[in-house]
Amino acid sequence: MHSEFTKIFELIIAASLINNFVFTRFLGLCIFFGVSKKMETSIGMSITFTAVMMISAALSWVVFHYIMFPLDIVFLKIIVFIGIVAGIVQASDTIMRKVAPGLYYKLGIYLALISTNCIILAVPLINAGEHYNFIESLAFGLGSGIGFALALIIMASIREKLELADVPAPFRGMPMAFVITGLIALAFTGFSGLITL
Amino acid sequence: MFNGSIIKIAVIAASLLTCYASAAYAGVGGGVEAKEYVDFTAVLKFTLIFLAGLAAVFGLGLAFAAKRFSVKVDPRVEQVLDVLAHAHCGACGYAGCEQYAEAVVNNPDVSPNFCTPGGAKCAEAVALITGKKAEMREPIFARIMCQGGWSKSAKRFKYEGVEDCRAAVLAGGGDKSCIYGCLGYGTCSRVCPFGAITMNADRLPVVDMTKCTGCRKCEAACPKKVIEVLPASKAVIVACHSKDKGIDVRKHCQVGCIACGKCVKVCPFDAPSISNNLSRIDLDKCKVCSMCVSPCPTNAIVDFIPHRSKAFITDKCIGCLICSKVCPVNAPAGELKKKHDIDAAKCIGCGICTAKCPVQAIDGTFNAIEVFAVAAAKKKKKAEAA
Numbered sequence: 001m002h003s004e005f006t007k008i009f010e011l012i013i014a015a016s017l018i019n020n021f022v023f024t025r026f027l028g029l030c031i032f033f034g035v036s037k038k039m040e041t042s043i044g045m046s047i048t049f050t051a052v053m054m055i056s057a058a059l060s061w062v063v064f065h066y067i068m069f070p071l072d073i074v075f076l077k078i079i080v081f082i083g084i085v086a087g088i089v090q091a092s093d094t095i096m097r098k099v100a101p102g103l104y105y106k107l108g109i110y111l112a113l114i115s116t117n118c119i120i121l122a123v124p125l126i127n128a129g130e131h132y133n134f135i136e137s138l139a140f141g142l143g144s145g146i147g148f149a150l151a152l153i154i155m156a157s158i159r160e161k162l163e164l165a166d167v168p169a170p171f172r173g174m175p176m177a178f179v180i181t182g183l184i185a186l187a188f189t190g191f192s193g194l195i196t197l
Numbered sequence: 198m199f200n201g202s203i204i205k206i207a208v209i210a211a212s213l214l215t216c217y218a219s220a221a222y223a224g225v226g227g228g229v230e231a232k233e234y235v236d237f238t239a240v241l242k243f244t245l246i247f248l249a250g251l252a253a254v255f256g257l258g259l260a261f262a263a264k265r266f267s268v269k270v271d272p273r274v275e276q277v278l279d280v281l282a283h284a285h286c287g288a289c290g291y292a293g294c295e296q297y298a299e300a301v302v303n304n305p306d307v308s309p310n311f312c313t314p315g316g317a318k319c320a321e322a323v324a325l326i327t328g329k330k331a332e333m334r335e336p337i338f339a340r341i342m343c344q345g346g347w348s349k350s351a352k353r354f355k356y357e358g359v360e361d362c363r364a365a366v367l368a369g370g371g372d373k374s375c376i377y378g379c380l381g382y383g384t385c386s387r388v389c390p391f392g393a394i395t396m397n398a399d400r401l402p403v404v405d406m407t408k409c410t411g412c413r414k415c416e417a418a419c420p421k422k423v424i425e426v427l428p429a430s431k432a433v434i435v436a437c438h439s440k441d442k443g444i445d446v447r448k449h450c451q452v453g454c455i456a457c458g459k460c461v462k463v464c465p466f467d468a469p470s471i472s473n474n475l476s477r478i479d480l481d482k483c484k485v486c487s488m489c490v491s492p493c494p495t496n497a498i499v500d501f502i503p504h505r506s507k508a509f510i511t512d513k514c515i516g517c518l519i520c521s522k523v524c525p526v527n528a529p530a531g532e533l534k535k536k537h538d539i540d541a542a543k544c545i546g547c548g549i550c551t552a553k554c555p556v557q558a559i560d561g562t563f564n565a566i567e568v569f570a571v572a573a574a575k576k577k578k579k580a581e582a583a
Contacts, residue, residue, distance in 0.1 A: 063251075071243040080251065087255040091262045098266035164359050 008139045010195055011132075015143025018192055021119050022151035023185040028119035032148075033177055035110075036155035046152050048110045050145025052092075053123050056085045057141030060124035061134055074128070081124045082116065089115040119148060154184060273302045273326050280322040282314035284390055286412035289313070302327055313337070314391070314410040336429045337411035339394070339404050343379035343423045344436050344499065345450040346399025350375055361387075366420040375449035377438040379423045385415035406501075430552075431480045432501035433487050435460070440473045446495075454497040460489035466525065484525030485547045504563050505546030508539050513558035520550035520559060 021027045035045045060081050068074050093111045096104045114120060123144050127137040158180055167176050277298040284294075289311035291297040301307045301323060309329045310320035316336075324330060356365055356372035362384040365371050371380045381400030393408035394415060402415075406429070416424045423438060435454055439446050443455030454476050460469040461476065468482035469489060476497075478489075490500045508528075510520075516534040521527065528544040531537030539550075539559075548562040557572050559565070 067247060071247055073240060073244050073247055076244060076248070080248075083251060083255065087259065090259055094259070094262045095266045097268050101268075164361060164364060166359075 008136060011136055011139045012143035012146065014195060015140050016147035016150060017188070018194055020147040020151060020188055020191075021122065021144055022148060023181070023188040025122070026185075027122055028117060028148065029181075031113060031117060031119075032151060032155065032181075033174065034113075036152050036159055036177075039153070039156045039160060041110075042152040042156035043149075044107050045110045045113075046145070046149030048107045048114060049119070049148050050142065052085070052089060052111075052114050053120060053145045053148075054138055054141040055092075056081075056088055056120055057123050057127055057137045058134070059088060060084050061127060061132075061137040064124070064128050065134075077125065077128055078121075081121055081128075084124075085120050086115045119144065151184075155181070271299075271302050274298050276326045277302055277323055280315070280319055280326070281312050282319060282410075284314045284410075284412065286314060286390055286410070286414060288410065288412040301329075305329075313412055316410075337426050338406055338409045338429050339385075339411065339413075339415050339424050340427050340434055340436070340501075341379065341402050341404060341423060342425055342434070342436050342438050343377070343421075344401070344452040344497065345373070345375060345378045346397070346401040347381055348399050349452055350378060350450040351448065363418070363420050371421070373449075375439055375441070375446070375453065377423075377440065378421065378450065378453075380421060384418050384420070385424060388414050388418040390414060428480065431478075431483055431485060433478065433483060433485050433490060434499055434501075435469070435476050435478055435497055436499040437475065437497045440475050442474055446474075452496055455495055457494060459492045459494065460498060463488050463492050485549065486525040486545050487547065488526075488545065502546070502548065502563055506561055506563060507541045507544045507546055508548070508550060508559050509541075509561045510537050510539055511558050511560050512536070513556045515556055515558070517555060519553055519555065523549050523553045525549065 015021075019025060022029065022032050031045065036042050063080065063084060064074070064077065068076065068080065089111055093104075096107075096111075123141050124137075127140055132140060155177075159177065162176060162180075171179070274295075275298075278294060281294045281298060287293075289297045291300060291311075294312075297307075297311060301309055301311070309323035309327055310317075312319045312323065313336075315323075351374040352372050353374045354369075354372055356368060358364055358368060360382050362371070362380045362382040365380050365382050370376055373380060379401060381396070381402075383396045383400075383402070385402050386394040386396055390412065391408045391410055393405045393410075394402050395405070397403050402424075411426050413426050416422075416426050421438075427434065437446075437452070437454035439450070439453045441449070441453075443457065446453035446455050454474075456471050456474040456476055458471055458476070460478075461467075461471060465486070465488065466482045466484055468479045468484075469476050470479065471477075478498075485502070487500045487502070487505065490498045510529070514536045516531065516536060518531070518533055518537070520537060520539075521529040521531070525547065526543050526545055528540045529537045529550065530540065546562055548564040548568075551557075551559045551562045551565050551568050557569050
């Protein structure tokens, strides 16, 4: 029991800090740069992202282990996972619009961006590759979501301050954002010694 | 759509599998155990069944969700959304263009002319889609209520921080000795989504009236609340917000209102009034005659009409007497159904009669060319429609 809990905790820490999707694996950069201009949008994006990640991790785990594994067709996982994620996103988009219109107007715009995102696809793929069980898959999804939220919020708070800073003209906007991302990524390598086995 | 794409993918996958039959003996990797031999027909069979099953489940699920959770969206909302200006400026009073489009379609009380950046064209289009009547709304412009540039006003200290009014105001309320005046660090020019505000050499914002849409972004951003958004026709304003006593205003600034009351005495319509050591012009009473501009000892009153050339009546006049009714100084004279005459000595060139004349018979004022062009365009449109 004890070791189970420590493993899940380790997974969350590893996925959010040590193997942070944005700063260590360099996935989802398009959304990272696009949405991190304002704190409000980045928080909305983080919430939507984490939710979709966990749901897609759970659903794709079920499909992978109970259908694809017995049928011996695991090589189809990329296509199937893309389909599953896109399907969930589309369905939640429709349902949210009816059930919670307020939430839809706040977060619905991000859902369309998410449907074919690389981080969302990476979570079930890594889950499948590492042979995680159901709880571990969920934990990995949550950890990745937290990691992405962390990256977005750090970046958004820096970029909001950056608006007032005296940045040399050639570096204004995107170049400066890339430089900052590189520096944060460098800082995040410091987490690599956090868990020693 | 989703269903079809999955089937397409399945067909492609199946054809790929047959093409690379010989390569499939090698291990696949990535969580899949390598195998000596792969039973092709079984794999192909399961693949097709599985993908078809998945596609069916998702297709049916999505179709069910779309049916069960359908939200009726009025097609007119999309049409309205297309014609709006998409500045997302909030000038209409709604959070964004979508919200306004929804409101204007669903709520019969919402007027179609709220989209300020879209202008009259947009209002007409929205009215056409929603079946409402487009009424011309007077355009509004941002007016800078301060003339105290850096050369004309005094400073309390030297500010060397970030070049932004919102930052400067944190340093003890800004570096200007007048606490009501424009700080001149150009925050308004940066927040303007239309590029209508530029900073002049004396560090005062200048509003380009051809670009300004009256969206009120600058009004909200200005930490000193120096900017007011006012109707375009009210072109004579007291460009000062200082509530200091006259003697203090003089110390801080050369062009501030000292509340001497000369404008109150000279105005034929009782528009200006003095309260809290500041003169303010009542826009409902003001006829833009500019008679208060020259008596003002500190030049605090600004006339936004570029030149006040005298009006004269052309042969088109039908003698309706409207001009004599609207004139603030009673310059036009004449009898009904006869050509009128404008007394050049009395005329102040405010252009009100030019704008109001039903047959465009009054020429010579600053706005004549513009008014004639608009009238000609309307006539052309009417002719085309007929």
